[in-house]
Amino acid sequence: MSVADLTTSPVASTYTKTSSRLPSPQLSLSSTRLSVHFSRSPRPNPRAQNFKITCSVNQAPSPVAVQTEEAKNKSECFGVFCQTYDLKAEEETKSWKKLINVAVSGAAGMISNHLLFKLASGEVFGPDQPIALKLLGSERSFQALEGVAMELEDSLYPLLREVSIGINPYEVFEDVEWALLIGAKPRGPGMERAGLLDINGQIFAEQGKALNAVASRNVKVIVVGNPCNTNALICLKNAPNIPAKNFHALTRLDENRAKCQLALKAGVFYDKVSNMTIWGNHSTTQVPDFLNARINGVPVKEVIKDHKWLEEEFTEKVQKRGGVLIQKWGRSSAASTAVSIADAMKSLVTPTPEGDWFSSGVYTNGNPYGIAQDIVFSMPCRSKGDGDYELVKDVTFDEYLLKRIAKSEAELLAEKRCVAHLTGEGVAFCDLPEDTMLPGEM
Numbered sequence: 001m002s003v004a005d006l007t008t009s010p011v012a013s014t015y016t017k018t019s020s021r022l023p024s025p026q027l028s029l030s031s032t033r034l035s036v037h038f039s040r041s042p043r044p045n046p047r048a049q050n051f052k053i054t055c056s057v058n059q060a061p062s063p064v065a066v067q068t069e070e071a072k073n074k075s076e077c078f079g080v081f082c083q084t085y086d087l088k089a090e091e092e093t094k095s096w097k098k099l100i101n102v103a104v105s106g107a108a109g110m111i112s113n114h115l116l117f118k119l120a121s122g123e124v125f126g127p128d129q130p131i132a133l134k135l136l137g138s139e140r141s142f143q144a145l146e147g148v149a150m151e152l153e154d155s156l157y158p159l160l161r162e163v164s165i166g167i168n169p170y171e172v173f174e175d176v177e178w179a180l181l182i183g184a185k186p187r188g189p190g191m192e193r194a195g196l197l198d199i200n201g202q203i204f205a206e207q208g209k210a211l212n213a214v215a216s217r218n219v220k221v222i223v224v225g226n227p228c229n230t231n232a233l234i235c236l237k238n239a240p241n242i243p244a245k246n247f248h249a250l251t252r253l254d255e256n257r258a259k260c261q262l263a264l265k266a267g268v269f270y271d272k273v274s275n276m277t278i279w280g281n282h283s284t285t286q287v288p289d290f291l292n293a294r295i296n297g298v299p300v301k302e303v304i305k306d307h308k309w310l311e312e313e314f315t316e317k318v319q320k321r322g323g324v325l326i327q328k329w330g331r332s333s334a335a336s337t338a339v340s341i342a343d344a345m346k347s348l349v350t351p352t353p354e355g356d357w358f359s360s361g362v363y364t365n366g367n368p369y370g371i372a373q374d375i376v377f378s379m380p381c382r383s384k385g386d387g388d389y390e391l392v393k394d395v396t397f398d399e400y401l402l403k404r405i406a407k408s409e410a411e412l413l414a415e416k417r418c419v420a421h422l423t424g425e426g427v428a429f430c431d432l433p434e435d436t437m438l439p440g441e442m
């Protein structure tokens, strides 16, 4: 967006932007004026930079805004977010939706580097949904976070109204309606899976407490940082005031990978593959379910007659796809993970197509499949598009599927015992069945 008009008075600046990039379908791109309101967060963090931008779209003449001396003197911020403009209340929009607050942890990392720009563009919540991004980083990544904020700034997204950065989850998570918990430590050389569970579990215990204290009471949480199922369990156990149902562990990337492999084998485009469930843990024990999946509405086993391929090659290909990608790419999947996070969010904010479902790692209490209670397990879900979901009832099981599911269930129960000290359930006891690799590890 270019600033079309900016004049100053002792207390006020007139700031009007004429945008050629406004995406709202209600708007005429050539004639619409975008007025912008910037103000600082009411509770500034000395380490973080909190800037609020609220934009309104008017067909009316340029609104008057205010730039205060305080704003001009701000030293801890940079670029466009340093400016403070106050529009009169009546000039604020009535045509766009209420601002949605989204927190992203690990915001200076590889996955976020793709995801943030999808969120800011309106790809997830739609072209009439303004968004505030609250970026959480670690102390080490703080400077990189500033770089991320600068890139967002330079991208001129009309829907992006607020960018704040910080390293304190109690500040960054304040009032958030979505929390995308991506930041985690990678497993270092020689580190046991139990060690990774502990080190990352502590991050998610703290973030769960912070969400419990300051986030919206109906915040939706998607845990991406690995081991994501058990991290999600730790997070929800530390957030007793938020419904356990609101916590997800990301297994959508696994679902997308499974769909791709089935489409390839059947010689169809991948939009023909539906009803794809990933059961279990986001690890190499995960179970891509070809029994219930469909191609062109027909059960996969009727389309792909090579059942040996399904049981052996297909399953292993999906389970180990992340590792193979690391071998080729030299780093773990970031772009496709970001796509799958956006897919997972879209699946919760848009009604699931009739007869179909999607996979998500969710809390097992009350599940209709007989899976152990009190773990986070990937299962088939449907949504009405209201951010909530229900588990799908009409799925079938055979011996092969049940055996595989039981293996992933055993792994998650063992992981749970390993983190008992972080879930408030006593002393941890680590007896992991085997040191399984995460899909993104080699």
Ligand SMILES: NC(=O)c1ccc[n+]([C@@H]2O[C@H](COP(=O)([O-])OP(=O)(O)OC[C@H]3O[C@@H](n4cnc5c(N)ncnc54)[C@H](O)[C@@H]3O)[C@@H](O)[C@H]2O)c1
Pocket (backbone or CB within 6 Å): 105, 106, 107, 108, 109, 110, 111, 112, 136, 137, 138, 140, 141, 182, 183, 184, 185, 186, 203, 223, 224, 225, 226, 228, 249, 250, 251, 252, 253, 254, 282, 332, 333, 334, 337, 440
């Ligand atoms: N569930 C999935 O499908 C899936 C897929 C791919 C990767 N992952 C996992 O996602 C995580 C992130 O991957 P990446 O490629 O973006 O990693 P990355 O190393 O590029 O970025 C991680 C970022 O998190 C930050 N961070 C570390 N501790 C933090 C904390 N306590 N609070 C906030 N930020 C913190 C780091 O400074 C870093 O900037 C990893 O755990 C990875 O294994 C999950």
